[in-house]
Amino acid sequence: MGRSVAVCRVSEVPEGRGRVVRLDDWVISVFRDGDRIVAIQDACPHAGASLGSGWVEDGAVVCPLHRWRFSLIDGRCLGGGRPDEGVSCVPVEVREGWVWVSV
Numbered sequence: 001m002g003r004s005v006a007v008c009r010v011s012e013v014p015e016g017r018g019r020v021v022r023l024d025d026w027v028i029s030v031f032r033d034g035d036r037i038v039a040i041q042d043a044c045p046h047a048g049a050s051l052g053s054g055w056v057e058d059g060a061v062v063c064p065l066h067r068w069r070f071s072l073i074d075g076r077c078l079g080g081g082r083p084d085e086g087v088s089c090v091p092v093e094v095r096e097g098w099v100w101v102s103v
């Protein structure tokens with residue numbers, strides 16, 4: 001059974017940018033896109049760059065290394081690679097100013 005973990009404050013996630021969070025050996029990136037908070041796997045499926053160092057553009061995170069784009073709705077690859085070369089999205093909940101992820 002999964003559990004929820006508070007990983008950072010919402011105020012620590014810059015608009016349009018990522019914040020890398022490490023949970024044991026699991027690394028995710030938390031993004032803010034307007035009012036939405038989204039978490040995805042940090043490692044880019046292309047060559048492993050940290051997507052948390054990327055940025056948000058038109059509802060997608062852009063990988064800083066070769067600029068593949070991933071949907072912040074479902075993780076699908078929207079540019080660069082094939083649609084099925086996407087990233088995993090992590091369930092997120094915002095409670096009292098904290099970002100909680102399901103692990």
Ligand code: FES
Nearest residue numbers: 044046047063066
């Ligand atoms: S490592 Fe992300 S696009 Fe190449």
